[in-house]
Each structure stands twice: as structure tokens, then as C-alpha cells.
Amino acid sequence: MAKTQYYVPVGPIHPALKEPIRVEAKVEGERIVEVDVKRGFAHRGIEYMGMKRNAIQTLYLSERICGICSISHPYAFVIGSEKALGIEAPPRAQYIRTIIAELERIHSHILWLGVVAHEMGFDSLLFWTWKGREKVLDILELLTGNRINYSVFMIGGVRRDIKESHVKALKDMINYYRIFTEEMKDVFLADPVYKARTRGVAQLSRDMAKKLNVCGPVARAAGLRMDVRQDNPYDAYADIGVRAVVPQDIVGEARGDAYDITMVRLYEIEQSLDIIEFCLEEMPEGKIMAIPNYVALLAKIRRSEGEAIGMHEAPRGEVIHYFKYGNKRDGPVVWKVIAPSYNNINTWAPLLLGAEVADIPIVVAYIDPCMCCNDRVAVVRDESGRLIDPATLHLKAVEKTRKLREELGVRA
Amino acid sequence: MTPETLIYAFTFPVLGVFLGLVYKGIDRCFSARLTSRIGPPIRQPFWDVGKLLLKETVVPENAVAWIFNAMPIVSFAASMTLLLYIPFGVLKAPLEGYGDLIVILYLLTLQSLAMAIGGFASGSPFSSVGAQREMVLMMSYEMPLATVIVGFAVLYRSFSLTTIASTPVWGVAGPLAAMGVLLLFIALLVVTPAELAKLPFDIAEAETEICEGMLAEYSGRNLALFYLSDAVRGFAMAALEVVLFFPFTLTSMLNLSLTGTAYYAVEALWFLFKVLAIYLLAITLVRTSFARFRIEQASRVFWVYVNIIALVGLALVWLGV
Numbered sequence: 001m002a003k004t005q006y007y008v009p010v011g012p013i014h015p016a017l018k019e020p021i022r023v024e025a026k027v028e029g030e031r032i033v034e035v036d037v038k039r040g041f042a043h044r045g046i047e048y049m050g051m052k053r054n055a056i057q058t059l060y061l062s063e064r065i066c067g068i069c070s071i072s073h074p075y076a077f078v079i080g081s082e083k084a085l086g087i088e089a090p091p092r093a094q095y096i097r098t099i100i101a102e103l104e105r106i107h108s109h110i111l112w113l114g115v116v117a118h119e120m121g122f123d124s125l126l127f128w129t130w131k132g133r134e135k136v137l138d139i140l141e142l143l144t145g146n147r148i149n150y151s152v153f154m155i156g157g158v159r160r161d162i163k164e165s166h167v168k169a170l171k172d173m174i175n176y177y178r179i180f181t182e183e184m185k186d187v188f189l190a191d192p193v194y195k196a197r198t199r200g201v202a203q204l205s206r207d208m209a210k211k212l213n214v215c216g217p218v219a220r221a222a223g224l225r226m227d228v229r230q231d232n233p234y235d236a237y238a239d240i241g242v243r244a245v246v247p248q249d250i251v252g253e254a255r256g257d258a259y260d261i262t263m264v265r266l267y268e269i270e271q272s273l274d275i276i277e278f279c280l281e282e283m284p285e286g287k288i289m290a291i292p293n294y295v296a297l298l299a300k301i302r303r304s305e306g307e308a309i310g311m312h313e314a315p316r317g318e319v320i321h322y323f324k325y326g327n328k329r330d331g332p333v334v335w336k337v338i339a340p341s342y343n344n345i346n347t348w349a350p351l352l353l354g355a356e357v358a359d360i361p362i363v364v365a366y367i368d369p370c371m372c373c374n375d376r377v378a379v380v381r382d383e384s385g386r387l388i389d390p391a392t393l394h395l396k397a398v399e400k401t402r403k404l405r406e407e408l409g410v411r412a
Numbered sequence: 413m414t415p416e417t418l419i420y421a422f423t424f425p426v427l428g429v430f431l432g433l434v435y436k437g438i439d440r441c442f443s444a445r446l447t448s449r450i451g452p453p454i455r456q457p458f459w460d461v462g463k464l465l466l467k468e469t470v471v472p473e474n475a476v477a478w479i480f481n482a483m484p485i486v487s488f489a490a491s492m493t494l495l496l497y498i499p500f501g502v503l504k505a506p507l508e509g510y511g512d513l514i515v516i517l518y519l520l521t522l523q524s525l526a527m528a529i530g531g532f533a534s535g536s537p538f539s540s541v542g543a544q545r546e547m548v549l550m551m552s553y554e555m556p557l558a559t560v561i562v563g564f565a566v567l568y569r570s571f572s573l574t575t576i577a578s579t580p581v582w583g584v585a586g587p588l589a590a591m592g593v594l595l596l597f598i599a600l601l602v603v604t605p606a607e608l609a610k611l612p613f614d615i616a617e618a619e620t621e622i623c624e625g626m627l628a629e630y631s632g633r634n635l636a637l638f639y640l641s642d643a644v645r646g647f648a649m650a651a652l653e654v655v656l657f658f659p660f661t662l663t664s665m666l667n668l669s670l671t672g673t674a675y676y677a678v679e680a681l682w683f684l685f686k687v688l689a690i691y692l693l694a695i696t697l698v699r700t701s702f703a704r705f706r707i708e709q710a711s712r713v714f715w716v717y718v719n720i721i722a723l724v725g726l727a728l729v730w731l732g733v
Binding site for chain 2 (some may be wrong): 004006007008009014015016027029030117118119120121122123124125127128131193194196197356357358359360361
């Protein structure tokens with residue numbers, strides 16, 4: 001008897017996915033025999049929007065690219081912009097940026113640990129880790145005034161200083177997370193059920209990781225020693241000398257599976273705590289903005305010309321922003337963003353092939369995918385394949401709305 | 413059929429549904445407290461059922477409609493019948509004498525089977541995968557469950573639940589057999605979450621994997637019936653464990669001399685308390701502290717570990733009798 005094959009559609013709306021993407025899996029019993037990943041469900045055209053605004057507005061727009069790591073994109077943005085414009089941020093501002101970026105790494109990693117626990121049905125761990133994560137969100141709120149979109153970075157510095165009163169709170173937080181991370185290590189790495197569900201699942205070999213061009217914790221879990229903070233140090237990272245966390249340093253070998261990636265993320269939380277501690281001790285005095293006057297800053301941008309690439313090691317991997325300033329505009333003439341999930345999603349198809357249906361959520365979650373990081377530009381073509389320009393598209397949209405209104409009998 | 417039996421037959425299902433939903437509410441509340449949440453109020457399952465009953469019942473286009481619609485009724489009927497076989501504290505079971513442990517075993521299986529068939533009939537890939545998983549899981553836990561029941565048959569030389577309930581097992585069994593009964597109890601505790609499709613064995617309904625699996629296509633009244641039968645089955649399963657292993661009455665334990673209504677009321681409350689304790693221990697605590705297994709891991713748990721425990725238990729009972 002021929003085996004029955006089913007198409008199991010995962011997404012664009014599915015409990016395992018928090019954002020729209022589609023994984024079409026053909027299954028034979030529990031085994032996946034064919035898989036296709038379709039992306040492109042979130043169209044936002046944010047790069048295009050950025051090219052219509054001035055640099056400061058675009059900076060805050062870049063915060064909205066990603067819903068979770070909202071400092072990753074502004075960080076790459078300010079670094080790229082500063083390089084292109086020839087501005088250097090004061091040392092104190094550089095240290096403050098580093099502290100905030102590392103705080104965000106802690107919150108993002110703890111969030112991921114909760115999500116992956118939820119994907120395997122371990123909701124108690126989800127609630128526990130997210131409860132522990134509140135502390136770092138509180139600290140971020142204390143330092144920046146906001147819990148999610150911090151709006152604290154600026155081209156040539158930061159907008160808020162870290163005061164003496166904040167340092168004590170930060171030190172308390174470090175002590176709290178030193179204990180909490182140890183507890184998390186016990187719970188995640190020693191738990192037999194967690195081990196049974198993640199060992200050997202989503203296993204990415206070193207060669208395959210290189211071939212698929214993955215980045216961030218996914219690459220490090222596969223044993224590749226790559227980290228923007230180590231390879232192209234910027235801001236305070238240049239003084240610290242960050243070393244990428246790889247499983248071979250921790251347990252002697254890198255298997256590149258979901259268990260290893262959990263381990264890498266847990267140890268990276270500790271590394272972040274070390275970095276914050278270092279920054280607090282070595283923080284230089286001085287001002288926090290190179291050009292405090294925004295009008296003067298925009299005037300300088302209008303006069304400048306240049307292009308540059310800004311890179312930052314986000315919690316999910318390297319974020320790259322490319323800029324070109326000039327044409328007497330006060331915003332970027334060209335702005336191109338590359339987010340880590342773009343590389344990492346390539347791992348889904350090869351890893352899902354031959355896996356079980358039960359592993360889909362873990363394979364999907366282990367790279368910490370962010371769809372809104374990926375889809376930023378929409379290219380629309382008509383029936384004959386010609387590119388539709390924005391004015392025509394707008395006209396078509398108006399026509400369609402009018403037609404719909406007439407059909408439904410709704411008055412304008 | 414005596415009038416007494418008729419009264420039982422009408423009050424038991426109503427009481428069963430009420431208690432099943434109340435226990436589900438307590439379970440959700442307790443689980444929330446364990447994970448530092450506030451959780452829904454205890455009456456929430458009643459609201460859920462009410463809402464589902466008001467909603468439209470959608471039948472998928474490529475479903476086999478009559479099987480799809482019949483299965484929730486079969487499942488609900490099976491769980492209601494199951495209730496009628498369980499002695500409620502000191503009260504006799506309404507269907508006492510018309511069936512025994514073997515019937516209970518089949519009634520428990522019938523519900524899972526109804527869900528699986530309904531899943532297959534719905535024509536959705538999620539439901540089909542879920543139904544396949546449910547069948548595999550059923551094959552895995554049936555053996556230890558049957559072993560437990562055979563163990564009791566060996567001990568009492570009878571399958572009648574009333575006989576078992578009237579004489580506590582720990583009094584019948586010698587020291588060796590008591591150890592065996594303890595092992596059987598452990599095996600039944602592990603089987604309970606699988607029987608009720610709760611974590612870590614909710615593989616057939618895994619939300620993040622296959623969107624509630626067999627129930628993916630069910631809505632409205634059909635889903636309400638499955639919801640109710642699930643609630644009743646949870647209560648019945650815990651009650652069954654109490655009847656099998658802890659049938660001690662409060663009056664005999666404390667040497668009280670109660671009569672009439674007071675006697676029945678106290679014993680009923682004591683029974684409900686015991687059921688609640690087992691419910692929280694075997695279902696809530698377990699589902700809060702485990703991740704979901706993969707299907708082959710779950711099968712291994714039952715075929716290897718739980719089977720060994722149950723068979724050793726059975727052997728000890730055999731030797732101890």
C-alpha cells in the first residue's frame with residue numbers, strides 16, 4: 001500500500017509562528033519528505049520611507065524595523081551614518097551605547113529562551129523566564145524612558161546620560177542576573193526533557209553553516225567563531241576585546257543543534273553582564289553628544305557627502321546598514337538594511353527535510369526569526385511583468401477603494 | 413430498573429458535567445498560580461462551554477459530514493456512560509452489575525477513538541496527523557492500563573468495581589502484593605495524562621505543532637461536546653483512581669458514627685476532596701512541569717518504562733496473593 005502523504009501548511013498564520021511566513025511541508029506519517037519555505041508576507045517599504053525623510057527621522061524609523069531588538073538597527077544606523085558623515089561620538093556616549101546594546105541582548109536572549117520553551121509546550125518555563133526578564137526591561141526604562149522603542153541613540157552620541165543613581169540599579173541588576181542565569185543554566189541545560197527535545201534537533205554542521213552563510217548565535221553554535229564585536233570592534237567593544245562564545249570553549253565540541261544554541265545564548269547573557277560591568281567601571285567622563293544641536297546636525301548632513309557600512313552584532317546576528325549621503329539632502333540618498341534572519345532562514349529547508357512534524361516549531365524558533373526584519377521592500381509588477389511605479393500604484397489603490405465602496409454601498 | 417436507579421441516571425450526568433467543569437476551572441487556576449499568574453476564575457470553563465454552544469458549527473468542505481458530526485456525540489455519550497459506572501463515594505454506581513472494569517477500559521478507549529475518527533473525517537492535514545498520533549499513543553498506553561486492571565482482577569478475583577470499592581485494596585493485599593499495587597498506582601498515574609491528552613502527552617493536540625490536531629476543524633456545538641467530554645473524562649479518571657486505590661471512607665477512618673444525610677454529605681465531600689487531590693497531582697502538577705514529548709519518545713516511555721513498572725507490579729501482586 002502506498003503511504004499517504006499530507007501537506008501540512010505551517011503559516012502564514014500558525015500558533016508556532018508569531019509573524020507571517022509559510023512553511024509547506026509534505027509529510028509521510030511524522031516524517032517530512034518535502035519542504036518549501038515561502039517568505040514575503042510582510043511588506044512595509046521601510047527603506048523607501050527612510051529615503052524620503054531626514055536622517056534623524058530615519059534613525060527613529062529604523063528602530064521600528066524590528067519589534068524586539070529595537071536598538072540593533074539604530075546602532076548599525078548611527079555607526080554607518082557617523083562613518084559616512086565623518087562624525088565621532090564622544091567616548092562616554094560610546095560606552096553608554098554599548099551598555100544599552102548589551103542590556104538588550106540580555107532581554108532578547110531571555111525572551112528567546114521562553115519562546116523556545118513555549119514551542120515545545122513547556123509554558124511554565126516561558127512564564128518563569130519572562131518574569132525574570134522584567135528586571136532588564138525595568139532597567140532599560142530607567143535608563144531610556146521606554147521599555148521597547150528606546151529612542152535614545154543619536155547620530156554622534158546618545159540623548160540620555162547614565163547618572164550615578166543609575167549605576168547602583170545597574171549593579172543590582174547584574175547581581176540579580178548572575179544568579180538568574182545560573183538558575184536558567186540548571187533548568188535548561190540539565191533538564192532531561194529539554195535535552196531530549198533539543199539534542200540532535202536542527203543540527204547544523206560547521207560546513208553547512210558556512211555554506212548557508214548563517215550568522216549570529218546560529219553560526220557560533222555550529223562552531224564558527226564569528227562575531228562583529230570580535231571581528232570589527234566598534235565603540236567600547238574595541239577596549240574590551242570581546243571573544244565570541246562558541247560551544248567548543250564551553251564543553252569541548254560544537255554539535256550545532258538546538259541544545260548548543262541554547263547553551264551559546266545562556267553563556268552570552270553572562271558575557272553581556274561582564275561587558276556591562278566593564279563599561280560601568282571604565283566609563284569616561286565628558287559630554288554625550290558630538291553635535292547637540294539638531295538643526296546644526298541636519299545642516300552638516302546636508303553639506304556632507306559619503307557612503308559607509310555600519311555593522312552591529314544584534315542578539316540574532318549581524319545587522320548591516322549601507323548608507324549614501326549627498327545630493328544636498330538631509331537624509332540618506334540610499335539606505336539598505338540587511339538583517340540576520342535573512343541569512344538564518346535559509347537553514348529551515350535543509351534542516352526540516354527528514355525531520356519530524358514535532359520538530360517544526362523548534363527548527364523554526366531556534367534561529368529566533370524576525371520576519372519584519374526581512375521584508376522591507378515591495379516590488380509590484382502588472383500582468384505583463386512590468387514594474388509599476390509609485391504614482392500608478394497609488395492611482396490603482398484609489399480606484400480599487402472606490403470600486404469596493406461602490407460594491408458595498410459605502411459612502412466616502 | 414428501580415426509581416432509585418432512574419434518579420441516579422439523571423442526576424449523575426448533570427452532577428458529572430458540573431464537577432468536571434469545576435475541576436477544570438480549579439486545574440486552570442492552580443496551574444496559573446504555579447507559574448506566577450493569576451489565571452482565569454474557576455467559573456471560566458462554564459463560560460467557555462456557553463460561548464461554544466452559541467457559536468456557529470462549521471463543517472469543513474471536504475469532511476465526511478455525518479462521521480464528523482457524530483463523533484462529538486459518541487465521545488460525550490461515552491464519557492457520560494463512564495460516569496455511571498463509577499461509585500460516587502459511598503453511593504453505588506447506577507449501572508452497577510451491568511458492567512465492570514473491562515467496560516470502563518473500553519469506554520475510556522472509545523472517547524479517544526471517537527476523537528481520532530473525527531480527526532480523520534475532518535479531512536484537514538493537521539487533524540489527520542493528530543489522529544495518527546492519537547492512535548499511536550493509544551496503542552502505547554493501553555497495555556499498561558490493561559495490566560493495571562488485570563492486577564486488580566488477580567487480587568480480587570473479580571472485575572466488579574463495587575467489590576473493589578467496598579474493600580480497600582491495601583487491606584486485601586499482603587506486604588508483597590501491596591508493593592505491587594503501589595507500582596500499579598504509579599503506572600496508572602503516568603497513564604492518566606496520556607489518557608486525558610494533557611501535557612506531556614498532549615502530542616495529538618500539540619498546539620504549536622499541529623494547531624490542536626484533531627480538534628483543529630471543530631467549532632461551535634461539536635467542540636463544546638468534546639470540551640464537555642474532556643472535562644467529564646478528567647473527573648472520571650481521577651475518580652476511578654480514588655475508587656481503585658483510596659476507597660477509605662472518612663467515617664471508618666475516624667470511627668465516626670454519622671447517619672442519614674450528614675453521613676452522605678460528609679462522605680461525598682471527602683470523596684470530592686480525594687478526587688481533587690489526585691486530579692491536581694496526576695494532571696495539573698504534571699502538565700505544569702513538563703515539556704511535550706515527541707511521539708516516539710512518548711511511545712518509549714509507555715512501552716518500556718511504564719510497562720516494566722506495571723508488569724513488575726502485576727508479578728508482585730501475583731506472588732503476594
